[in-house]
Amino acid sequence: MKSFLLILTLLAGLFSVFLEGETPVFRVKMQNGGYFQVFENRDSLGILKGYWSNIIAPVCEDSVCYNVDILFKWNLLGDFVAYETPEKSPLTKLDHIPFTPADNQKLQSILTNHDLIFTGMPAEKLIVKTKKEGIDGYSGATVTTIKEEVIEGALYTCYTLWHIANGPVVDSIRSHTKKLMDDQMIQEMLKMNNSKAHYFLINSLSETQYKNHLPVILKLTLEGKGYFPKNAFEKIPSHLFEQQGLQEFLIKNYHEYSYYTQMAILKKLQGVRLSKPLLLSLIEQLDERNSGQNQRIVNLVIANENKELLKVLGEEIRLKEVNLNSEQREKLEGLGIL
Amino acid sequence: MKNYLSALFICFCLSKVSAQKKTTIFIEAESFDNKGGWVIDQQFMDVMGSSFLMAHGMGKPVADASTKVIFPEAGDYFVYVRTRNWSAQWSDQEAAGQFKLLINGKALEKTFGADSAEWGWTHGGKVTLKKGEATISLKDLTGFNGRCDAIILTNDPAYKPIEDFKKLNDFRNEYFGFDQNPKDAGDFDFVVIGGGMAGTCAAISAARNGVKVALIQNRPVLGGNNSSEVRVHLGGRINLEPYPNLGNLVNEIGPEEGGNAQPKSYYEDDKKLNAVLNEPNISLFLNHHANKVEVNNGTINKVYAVNIETGEKVFFEAPLFADCTGDGTIGFLAGAEYMTGRESREVYNEPTAPEVADNLTMGASVQWFSEKAEEPVSFPDIKWGLPWNSEKAEEITKGDWEWETGMGLDMTLDFEQIRDYGMLAVYSNWSYLKNSEATKNKFAHENLKWVAYVAGKRESRRLKGDYVLIEQDLTEHRVYPDGTAPTSWTIDLHYPDPENSKLFPGAAFKSIAKHIKIYPYPIPFRCLYSKNINNLMMAGRDISVSHVALGTVRLMRTTGMMGEVLGMAASICKEKETSPRGVYENHFASLENLMQKGVGNPNLPAIQDYNLGGTLMEGEK
Numbered sequence: 001m002k003s004f005l006l007i008l009t010l011l012a013g014l015f016s017v018f019l020e021g022e023t024p025v026f027r028v029k030m031q032n033g034g035y036f037q038v039f040e041n042r043d044s045l046g047i048l049k050g051y052w053s054n055i056i057a058p059v060c061e062d063s064v065c066y067n068v069d070i071l072f073k074w075n076l077l078g079d080f081v082a083y084e085t086p087e088k089s090p091l092t093k094l095d096h097i098p099f100t101p102a103d104n105q106k107l108q109s110i111l112t113n114h115d116l117i118f119t120g121m122p123a124e125k126l127i128v129k130t131k132k133e134g135i136d137g138y139s140g141a142t143v144t145t146i147k148e149e150v151i152e153g154a155l156y157t158c159y160t161l162w163h164i165a166n167g168p169v170v171d172s173i174r175s176h177t178k179k180l181m182d183d184q185m186i187q188e189m190l191k192m193n194n195s196k197a198h199y200f201l202i203n204s205l206s207e208t209q210y211k212n213h214l215p216v217i218l219k220l221t222l223e224g225k226g227y228f229p230k231n232a233f234e235k236i237p238s239h240l241f242e243q244q245g246l247q248e249f250l251i252k253n254y255h256e257y258s259y260y261t262q263m264a265i266l267k268k269l270q271g272v273r274l275s276k277p278l279l280l281s282l283i284e285q286l287d288e289r290n291s292g293q294n295q296r297i298v299n300l301v302i303a304n305e306n307k308e309l310l311k312v313l314g315e316e317i318r319l320k321e322v323n324l325n326s327e328q329r330e331k332l333e334g335l336g337i338l
Numbered sequence: 339m340k341n342y343l344s345a346l347f348i349c350f351c352l353s354k355v356s357a358q359k360k361t362t363i364f365i366e367a368e369s370f371d372n373k374g375g376w377v378i379d380q381q382f383m384d385v386m387g388s389s390f391l392m393a394h395g396m397g398k399p400v401a402d403a404s405t406k407v408i409f410p411e412a413g414d415y416f417v418y419v420r421t422r423n424w425s426a427q428w429s430d431q432e433a434a435g436q437f438k439l440l441i442n443g444k445a446l447e448k449t450f451g452a453d454s455a456e457w458g459w460t461h462g463g464k465v466t467l468k469k470g471e472a473t474i475s476l477k478d479l480t481g482f483n484g485r486c487d488a489i490i491l492t493n494d495p496a497y498k499p500i501e502d503f504k505k506l507n508d509f510r511n512e513y514f515g516f517d518q519n520p521k522d523a524g525d526f527d528f529v530v531i532g533g534g535m536a537g538t539c540a541a542i543s544a545a546r547n548g549v550k551v552a553l554i555q556n557r558p559v560l561g562g563n564n565s566s567e568v569r570v571h572l573g574g575r576i577n578l579e580p581y582p583n584l585g586n587l588v589n590e591i592g593p594e595e596g597g598n599a600q601p602k603s604y605y606e607d608d609k610k611l612n613a614v615l616n617e618p619n620i621s622l623f624l625n626h627h628a629n630k631v632e633v634n635n636g637t638i639n640k641v642y643a644v645n646i647e648t649g650e651k652v653f654f655e656a657p658l659f660a661d662c663t664g665d666g667t668i669g670f671l672a673g674a675e676y677m678t679g680r681e682s683r684e685v686y687n688e689p690t691a692p693e694v695a696d697n698l699t700m701g702a703s704v705q706w707f708s709e710k711a712e713e714p715v716s717f718p719d720i721k722w723g724l725p726w727n728s729e730k731a732e733e734i735t736k737g738d739w740e741w742e743t744g745m746g747l748d749m750t751l752d753f754e755q756i757r758d759y760g761m762l763a764v765y766s767n768w769s770y771l772k773n774s775e776a777t778k779n780k781f782a783h784e785n786l787k788w789v790a791y792v793a794g795k796r797e798s799r800r801l802k803g804d805y806v807l808i809e810q811d812l813t814e815h816r817v818y819p820d821g822t823a824p825t826s827w828t829i830d831l832h833y834p835d836p837e838n839s840k841l842f843p844g845a846a847f848k849s850i851a852k853h854i855k856i857y858p859y860p861i862p863f864r865c866l867y868s869k870n871i872n873n874l875m876m877a878g879r880d881i882s883v884s885h886v887a888l889g890t891v892r893l894m895r896t897t898g899m900m901g902e903v904l905g906m907a908a909s910i911c912k913e914k915e916t917s918p919r920g921v922y923e924n925h926f927a928s929l930e931n932l933m934q935k936g937v938g939n940p941n942l943p944a945i946q947d948y949n950l951g952g953t954l955m956e957g958e959k
């Protein structure tokens with residue numbers, strides 16, 4: 001409990017070194033009122049590449065305290081990237097033993113890892129109190145389940161720094177990046193070439209940006225893993241589906257997508273005037289099973305009210321023995337198609 | 339009451355045919371009027387014949403169980419008790435679970451539970467009884483799981499109790515008249531067997547979709563591994579693509595707090611029970627163990643269940659059944675195709691499968707914990723435990739999931755041995771911590787508060803469906819159009835702990851887990867119904883998956899969502915008068931619609947933020 005309180009008080013004491021000539025873009029407030037300042041990191045052309053902050057945080061290991069002086073860097077998405085410490089004040093472990101290169105490597109991997117058990121634990125649960133033989137007092141021993149995860153003798157350094165690197169700063173960075181989303185930034189995101197960046201993109205683009213960058217977004221959907229393509233199509237503004245280019249893209253690529261992406265596309269196509277070739281290619285996708293996809297395709301063909309296409313639809317249904325539900329069957333019979 | 343009436347019944351029968359008025363009275367221990375501190379254990383009844391009473395005192399003798407019996411004749415009666423010495427398979431020392439039989443408060447000289455290692459009749463000597471009512475009691479002597487299945491009192495010196503358990507069961511059934519007169523449970527559209535998360539969600543989902551359901555559960559509580567009897571917390575994620583409303587019911591009925599082997603209240607048994615009781619469409623049959631199936635042409639007509647306390651039989655007729663027993667018991671009894679153990683690599687080309695198939699399954703767990711007491715607490719220095727020493731000692735106060743054993747044994751046929759070995763390891767370690775010079779001071783105030791006697795299972799039979807889900811489907815994200823509940827936990831497979839195996843060769847009781855991360859993956863509907871039994875669906879850990887794929891789908895938020903899907907499918911089967919395969923082939927769009935809508939309350943906050951697991955998520959949503 002003692003060490004927990006200590007940590008809280010010390011976190012409150014966090015502050016960031018103010019650097020002359022640079023203006024912080026925001027400050028990150030910590031639970032107890034302490035804060036640190038975050039700066040943009042731009043390259044020589046002025047292109048935003050990420051963020052940094054110089055942080056001084058007091059940390060205590062088993063009642064031995066010192067000031068951690070550390071520079072943190074994040075990317076545009078708020079992912080922690082790397083840290084640096086001044087040569088003169090390296091990170092230290094219990095009893096002021098400086099970090100070895102291996103310790104630094106381990107800390108780097110800890111700060112970028114989101115699957116650790118100890119980071120999800122309340123500070124007071126990190127140690128178990130053990131009674132020292134012959135001494136009337138308790139000392140803390142790291143809980144066994146997390147021993148492997150942390151640097152021996154630097155438990156609270158790891159814990160405190162992880163929470164700074166991956167705490168509220170992440171959301172602040174993301175909203176700042178989102179505000180600055182422009183063509184240049186879009187290019188940067190595309191370059192990052194990971195699904196997180198791509199999700200960030202599809203969740204941040206304006207309607208106009210979608211319109212202007214549609215070809216790259218569509219390319220991403222072809223490459224994207226998991227549910228990215230589905231989510232991307234769901235985000236593309238509905239009116240863009242009227243575009244001939246997009247409809248042609250679908251003719252060429254619809255069959256490449258997973259069932260759930262196809263379902264999302266079909267949902268977007270509702271109420272959209274569709275070209276004849278697109279409808280024809282969709283009719284080809286019908287299969288004998290009764291599925292949500294069949295239903296949506298049949299409904300789209302009916303809604304587009306083209307006699308010729310309805311005839312093709314009828315033939316395809318007969319040929320493939322497509323399994324319709326009763327409402328669709330009635331409707332098509334009513335239209336004289338079946 | 340039951341045994342009292344039945345006792346009379348047999349006496350009259352026998353007295354009709356015999357001039358010497360031979361009277362044999364058969365008493366089922368689990369039917370005792372007053373169970374005292376003894377618990378009913380039904381886990382092995384398919385193997386040893388019956389549920390029984392067990393003194394699960396965790397080292398402290400439990401309160402006596404007692405019942406009243408009427409003796410129609412005065413005279414000398416021979417006493418037989420069906421019991422076993424469960425610790426004898428590991429130790430030739432004094433038996434762990436010993437007890438006395440008291441008649442009208444007076445103990446027989448014989449001590450029970452101390453002889454045969456196998457279930458069998460122990461001769462308890464002779465007693466002289468008056469005509470009329472007598473009280474029979476069980477007095478626990480050790481607090482270490484003594485067990486009593488049944489008692490026979492006979493005035494026929496030539497009487498030999500039946501040892502063969504099948505013949506004995508015939509005898510019991512005839513004696514109590516159960517087989518002649520099984521009760522009709524009523525009219526149902528859908529019968530769900532097994533009341534874990536899978537079965538409970540299946541029943542509620544079906545009921546809310548207008549289906550008349552019977553839910554059969556062989557324990558007094560719902561929840562299965564997530565009940566306070568086993569104490570495993572829910573894991574995995576809900577509300578995921580491609581059906582974000584699946585999981586609303588899991589969110590509605592699941593416990594708010596996480597943690598394995600925690601105090602009873604964590605598991606909120608009543609929340610699950612009330613959710614079921616609130617559904618007018620569900621008839622709940624707690625304490626009923628399904629153990630017989632009638633099949634005609636690949637279609638189940640009836641499932642029979644026996645009341646684990648009274649022994650009465652009930653049958654359930656319906657057009658549709660769901661096997662949510664975890665063990666695939668209903669499918670097995672119906673002749674469904676099934677798989678067990680590990681498939682060899684060549685079967686499905688799975689990278690994680692072994693070269694050669696074997697019978698290794700994931701194990702079962704007896705979890706436990708202790709609590710600090712104000713005063714020092716003692717614990718018996720047991721002689722029948724496993725040989726222990728400082729190297730073997732686990733200086734801890736909680737046995738979590740990794741206290742896992744029985745890999746390589748049969749999770750149905752050998753389960754009593756597996757459960758008992760799990761308990762033996764717990765007691766052996768605890769007795770060492772409490773009594774050895776090295777540790778006893780440190781653990782002086784620790785009080786062994788809870789040890790599971792219902793062991794948590796992870797894997798037994800997997801019933802074969804129209805599709806068998808495999809590793810590459812998950813790792814390469816090959817999604818199929820008939821996807822349903824998304825599985826999101828890692829492929830989490832367990833193996834005997836190498837360190838523990840060194841200390842306990844061939845009999846490890848601890849495990850390690852190996853994980854492969856996956857993206858949320860919708861389980862194909864074709865994995866949720868039997869390939870060859872037309873009207874059988876399944877949800878839970880007994881669905882159609884390879885051993886490797888089981889590693890992820892077995893999580894209880896996932897099995898709960900499978901249950902949600904089964905309930906929806908049942909409503910379509912009812913409405914369209916079709917089979918589960920018919921839903922897949924002809925009405926799948928209706929199921930998609932129901933899955934999009936979900937069945938649980940969508941407006942509840944997502945409170946279960948524990949144990950979500952290391953899923954590959956694709957970034958911000």
Ligand SMILES: Cc1cc2nc3c(=O)[nH]c(=O)nc-3n(C[C@H](O)[C@H](O)[C@H](O)COP(=O)(O)OP(=O)(O)OC[C@H]3O[C@@H](n4cnc5c(N)ncnc54)[C@H](O)[C@@H]3O)c2cc1C
Nearest residue numbers: 532534535536556562563573628663664703794878879894
């Ligand atoms: C120690 C341990 C730790 C685990 N950790 C986790 C975890 O952290 N999170 C997680 O989500 N999962 C975990 N699992 C896995 C999960 O608990 C299982 O996969 C679970 O079995 C899945 O739920 P289910 O509904 O299929 O089966 P169960 O929970 O096993 O429920 C089946 C129910 O059916 C009843 N039954 C069986 N046969 C019959 C019959 N013939 N008649 C009537 N009733 C019957 C049983 O008594 C039981 O109550 C763990 C398992 C164990 C053992």
